[in-house]
Amino acid sequence: MDVVLILTILVVIFALAFDFINGFHDTANAIATSVSTRALSPRVAVMLAAVMNFIGALTFTGVAKTISKDIVDPFTLENGSLVILAALLSAIAWNLITWYFGIPSSSSHALIGSIAGAAISAAGFGILNYDGFLKILQALLISPFLALAVGFLMMSLFKVLFKKNTLYKTNKGFRIFQIGTAALQSFTHGTNDAQKAMGIMTMALIAAELQSTDEIQTWVRVSAALAMGLGTSIGGYKIIKTVGGKIMKIRPVNGAAADLSSALIIFGATTIHLPVSTTHVISSAIMGVGSAQRVKGVKWGVARKIVLTWVITLPICALLAGIFFQILNLFF
Template sequence: METAALIVVLVILLALFFDFTNGFHDTANAMATPIATGALKPKTAVILAALLNLVGAFLSTEVAKTISGGMIKEDAIMSGSNAATLFPSLIFAGLIGAITWNMLTWLLGLPSSSSHALFGGLIGATLVGAGAMAIDFGIVVTKVVLPALIAPLTAGIIAFVATKVAYGMTRRYDGKPDGRDGFRWGQIFTSSLVALAHGTNDAQKTMGVITLALIAIGWQTASQPQLWVIVACAVTIALGTYMGGWRIIRTLGKGLTDVKPAQGFAAESSTSATILASSALGFALSTTQVASGSVIGSGLGRRGSKVRWGTAGRIMIGWVLTLPAAGGVGALAALVVVWLGTWGVVIDAIIAVAIILGLFWRSRQDEVHSGNAMSEVADSGAAVKVKKNPPPTRRQRMILQAEKAAKKAEKRAQDKHHAADVLREKERQDAERKAAKKSPSTAPTKTEDRGSR
């Protein structure tokens, strides 16, 4: 029992570290677009997101129940003689798969799904350690796979329509390239709503994992997370969010499309609506996929904008690979546990620390921070290079053409007026010369001048 308790403590610590990586991995979901448009300063944005993630984690526990009492069949694992240590060990192995994928994609600046990394790691570890009978594939399909397919598409369509409506109902009132600066104020509200929604969905996944471990060892029976679990997960994801995750903020803010204020407002509104609806229904969807779909939809909805499909394609490949990649790492970690028992957990822990430190050291070689995240996007393979001075939109070209035509017309009018003035002056001078020739001379002769003397 003491060994099982020690493993559960390790699971809780590793789960909280995953929660921390989830925070900085997903900060971009809420704050990439308002930072890109200048609605919020980078540091202000991450502080606001951290606070709202903290609040959001207390608002709902439906997603936590999906993980702690739905996806994994505890009864199928707990029937064995060594179940008290095997189940927490498998959770530990699954978390290693999730954290490894999170750190790798963060290093690449790839906005992948922390949620699917967690699900993939847990599924892979459970398949190796307990078999397919220990997984409720009905829950996996209905509350994980289907939302992963439907939610980004739905968010993208909503963002596309919202962008069209926003640009259709408003008119540009200044000569600035961005225009519609009033939407920047609206972005503060919508991005805050996304951060709040993220707390209601993603923080609960870690709550569910910890609750699952507590149920496995018999310290808890209900799937409802305890208060200390909720508080710990809420604080940890808030701290992770405060770290920023600037690599992914750069990709979402500049890599997919050049976001304008009205466009960002529409994308954030779509993202928050989709996440809040799914949280209420208990769907453990990927907030990253929803946010990325919304940004793409808003880019398609703004006339003259350009969606960088190369970057979008790499992101979608990452989405497809997340479940199997995290599942593969989780399965390998679980295999070590099955072969070596408790010593396998120790070896897994050492390998996990080495992987985390190695990826973190590699990130310091090409550091991205609040000062350079929104500068020209680096050609790193995870994002594309953005032109410093992008070409004008069709409306801007029309305005420039109208201005040029007006200047030409004004110049023609001035030339015509000047020519008329010159012609009138010439006619006046000709008239004076003709008048001088016709009139008698009034100048005195020399004889008249001498006589007068």
């Protein structure tokens, strides 16, 4: 069998594995608040998230096209299949390490940093599409700050609207409302995160000259959506614990405000075809909500550790991917 075809098959397998891992790694963030407030049991929340992620993943393709062509041009990339395989191995390794330690790291940062690092290792810094790459980095950088601000404003609005209600009555109502916000949160997660694996597979198909456009094929969309849905059904309870309780004590009204805020930011990014870190956005929205409630109620020490992981993920994954490429290049 042709070496390029073997590498393409390996890329598809590892891309689906990345999506599967992303399902239990990142999707935990989408349901963390509803589980921590007991609006939903972990089992029901995970199954709801799996279904809504699957639906969301099938609905849009704009982010997938951005991933497939805006970091590097797959039509001009030599050893493209090898570059993409190295990037996937790096992103998967980092996701598993951070999942093991219960750290809500960004799969988006891991994947984008890995693609850039593997491509640079293969062809030098000139291979990067700097306009597209910088646009993606800007989205990754700005979106957490937007989520923090929107979370603060959303919680402030809720405080004004429901100030005459007792705390018990407010939380009881919002516990029911959180079922809807958890579903919305999971849907928006699927519209953005699942498309990253679709983009990777499309890059591999173009590099192998198995397709000549950046259109996302139907089998690519369905397989990526299924992989994320299955991964979500396994759940990521370690990360639920970190996001849902260690940043701040979350009540139903806080959880609903955080869910709505982060869903708005993620879906907004999806509509303009930009990948964002759902982990960053959700965690930042919780911090914004906590700040509106009581600044001292946010455990900023935990938040600092999360931010540190966000900062180091992209460069570490770029370095890892470069090393993986050099190792794979010895064998292929």
